[in-house]
Amino acid sequence: MDNLPFTIDLAISINDSAWQENVADINSLTTEAVQATLGVVSKEFKLTPLTDAPKPAVEISLVFTDDAEVHTLNRNHRDKNKPxxxxxFPDAPLDQSExxxxxxxxxxxxxxxxxxARETLIREATEQNKSVRDHLTxxxxxxxxxxxxFDHMEENEAEKMENLEIMILQTLNIANPYELSD
Known part of the structure; x- marks a missing residue:
């Protein structure tokens, strides 16, 4: 997206090759979802291009792995013994000064x-009658x-985050994930 006040560097690692069997174009899907999200966030945070410096890069690392690895990370970092x-894992905040x-x-x-986590994501998509692609996005x-x-620990934060998700997904032609489907 050329209208962003920064460039996007994605470091994509596929640690579980079955991801590519389930989502053939995982790299392009990921790039599109990240760009759409950061476009909305940039507007939400009123980020503007820098006038006296080259366009900075924003870097995100994405790891596509399995339930076992996510289970370990979840246990070690969140004290939750399940995938x-x-x-x-946020690092630096996205704001004008950063x-x-x-x-x-x-x-x-x-x-x-x-x-x-591939297995959990696929199981949830099936249970919720959603495509793997839409749920992944x-x-x-x-x-x-x-x-x-953004976070969803408080009710008002959760509502704000859900509304942003719905809006971003609409730009990607994906239905509201919070509406019940039959």
């Missing part, structure tokens, strides 16, 4: 890491929003 669909600092240092702004959007600083 989950997505984990986000972008300026990254540009000045000629280093990318490390937004953080997102780790996806929703969880990528969800993860990027966490990296950008």
């Amino acid at each position: 989950t669909n997505v984990l986000s 972008l300026a600092s990254a540009a000045q240092m000629k280093e990318p702004l490390l937004l953080g890491d997102i780790v996806m 929703h969880l990528l959007v969800h993860g990027v929003l966490h990296l950008a600083g």
Whole structure:
């Protein structure tokens, strides 16, 4: 997206090759979801291009793995002894001063890491009558929003985050994931 006040560097690691069997174009799907999310976040945070420095880069690491690896991460980092669909590990906040600092240092702004669990995601998609692609896209959007600083611990935060997810997914032609489907 050329209208962003930064470039996006995605470091995509596929630690479980079965991901590519389930989502053939996982790299392009990921890139599209991240770009759409950061486009909305940029507007939400009123981020503007820097006038006295080159466009900084925002870097996100995405790991596509299995339930076993996510189970270990979830246990070690969140004290939850089970796998989950997505984990986000934020690093630097996405704001104007961080972008300026990254540009000045000629280093990318490390937004953080997102780790996806294949078996859990596929099971949830099946249970919820959603396509794997749509559910994956929703969880990528969800993860990027966490990296950008959004959360859902309080009711008002959860509502804001859900509304952003719905809006971003609409731009990607994906139905509201919170509506019940038969």
